[in-house]
Amino acid sequence: MSLNWITPADRLRSLPPYVFARLDELKANARAQGVDLIDLGMGNPDGATPAPIVEAACSALQDAKNHGYPPFEGTASFRKAITDWYRRRYGVNLDPDGEALPLLGSKEGLTHLALAYINPGDVVLVPSPSYPPHFRGPLIAGGEIYPLILKAEQDWLIDLAAIPDRIAERAKILYFNYPSNPTTATAPREFFEEVVAFARHYQILLVHDQAYAELAFDGYQPTSLLEIPGAKEIGVEFHTLSKTYNMAGWRVGFVVGNRHVIQGLRTLKTNLDYGIFAALQTAAETALQLPDKYLVEVQDRYRTRRDFLLKGLGELGWSIPTPKATMYLWIPCPPGTGSTDFALSILQKTGVVVTPGNAFGAGGEGYVRISLIADCDRLGEALDRFRQSNIRFDLPTIAI
Ligand SMILES: Cc1ncc(COP(=O)(O)O)c(C=O)c1O
Numbered sequence: 225m226s227l228n229w230i231t232p233a234d235r236l237r238s239l240p241p242y243v244f245a246r247l248d249e250l251k252a253n254a255r256a257q258g259v260d261l262i263d264l265g266m267g268n269p270d271g272a273t274p275a276p277i278v279e280a281a282c283s284a285l286q287d288a289k290n291h292g293y294p295p296f297e298g299t300a301s302f303r304k305a306i307t308d309w310y311r312r313r314y315g316v317n318l319d320p321d322g323e324a325l326p327l328l329g330s331k332e333g334l335t336h337l338a339l340a341y342i343n344p345g346d347v348v349l350v351p352s353p354s355y356p357p358h359f360r361g362p363l364i365a366g367g368e369i370y371p372l373i374l375k376a377e378q379d380w381l382i383d384l385a386a387i388p389d390r391i392a393e394r395a396k397i398l399y400f401n402y403p404s405n406p407t408t409a410t411a412p413r414e415f416f417e418e419v420v421a422f423a424r425h426y427q428i429l430l431v432h433d434q435a436y437a438e439l440a441f442d443g444y445q446p447t448s449l450l451e452i453p454g455a456k457e458i459g460v461e462f463h464t465l466s467k468t469y470n471m472a473g474w475r476v477g478f479v480v481g482n483r484h485v486i487q488g489l490r491t492l493k494t495n496l497d498y499g500i501f502a503a504l505q506t507a508a509e510t511a512l513q514l515p516d517k518y519l520v521e522v523q524d525r526y527r528t529r530r531d532f533l534l535k536g537l538g539e540l541g542w543s544i545p546t547p548k549a550t551m552y553l554w555i556p557c558p559p560g561t562g563s564t565d566f567a568l569s570i571l572q573k574t575g576v577v578v579t580p581g582n583a584f585g586a587g588g589e590g591y592v593r594i595s596l597i598a599d600c601d602r603l604g605e606a607l608d609r610f611r612q613s614n615i616r617f618d619l620p621t622i623a624i
Pocket residue numbers: 267328329330331332355401405433435463464465466472475476477
């Protein structure tokens with residue numbers, strides 16, 4: 225029997241088409257034709273999780289007390305490890321019993337926060353381009369997105385002065401993310417101070433995504449929203465172990481900050497999930513207690529790749545600013561070429577997968593993102609293919 229008459233809920237129809245899904249289809253076709261794809265599309269770290277974390281998980285797995293449902297609010301010791309880590313990294317003091325909540329990855333939490341706090345019709349300020357859950361979560365919740373278009377000439381920082389008063393007065397939440405995916409932009413401390421003042425003035429909840437703060441280079445130290453005086457009264461910050469510790473598949477993240485907001489998210493999650501497998505929370509504690517040499521290793525890996533690729537692309541005539549953080553390069557398309565056409569053209573001519581900037585919202589049009597998720601040998605192969613195909617020029621228009 226066909227179930228064609230069952231239609232998905234309206235909230236699913238409100239979502240813009242998923243460019244990644246179309247890209248996946250094209251990748252599958254290319255693979256089926258025997259193309260040796262170099263996939264620099266997703267932000268999926270290619271390294272192994274550090275051995276002490278894997279060892280901690282193995283021994284925690286042997287312990288039967290970890291085999292039942294974990295506590296809804298996460299284990300007390302993981303929450304304490306989170307707040308200890310925040311004190312060490314950012315000098316921020318947090319109460320492990322109300323100002324920190326483990327998550328099944330920060331994507332889960334970012335989206336569930338929208339469900340916990342956004343009513344249909346609520347205005348949500350979201351930069352464009354941005355990490356898709358920052359707008360897809362609010363859309364699923366029925367929110368009205370007011371896109372804050374970011375521009376290269378403003379260093380991809382949000383232009384708070386450009387937000388009309390009538391919008392700021394209606395806005396309930398502002399999502400933002402520095403160091404940024406996809407633009408790689410970083411924000412100075414003064415910017416965070418301005419955002420906090422703005423949010424306090426208009427009574428807007430600040431949701432800052434700190435996913436890439438540990439992947440910073442050349443001595444740059446990103447700012448945590450919670451370092452700013454008064455931020456905890458109006459904000460929360462999401463973090464993840466996925467990038468810092470190569471743990472994307474483990475699904476471990478957390479949110480810290482305003483206790484009232486965290487309590488709301490916790491109430492929602494109590495109705496949806498049971499949290500992270502307790503053995504993995506033990507391993508995650510180990511991750512947060514690792515000596516800094518592990519951070520330096522991961523930073524070195526991405527910095528080396530960044531420099532290698534920037535040099536090679538520079539020789540091909542692509543001038544790209546050097547990112548101070550993240551695991552990406554954000555590259556302008558040749559004049560007159562759209563993101564999708566450019567990404568598809570690269571895929572078809574070279575078998576290299578990059579992400580079209582418009583996958584991150586209309587503000588990403590005119591750019592593509594390259595993830596630094598392959599070693600320099602493989603990146604060198606990508607450069608050779610670019611060189612041979614003269615990819616910069618002669619771009620056909622391809623309909624997606
Ligand atoms: C800005 C940003 N936040 C969060 C995430 C997701 O992290 P997690 O693996 O914890 O869900 C990503 C993943 O690419 C990201 O780019």
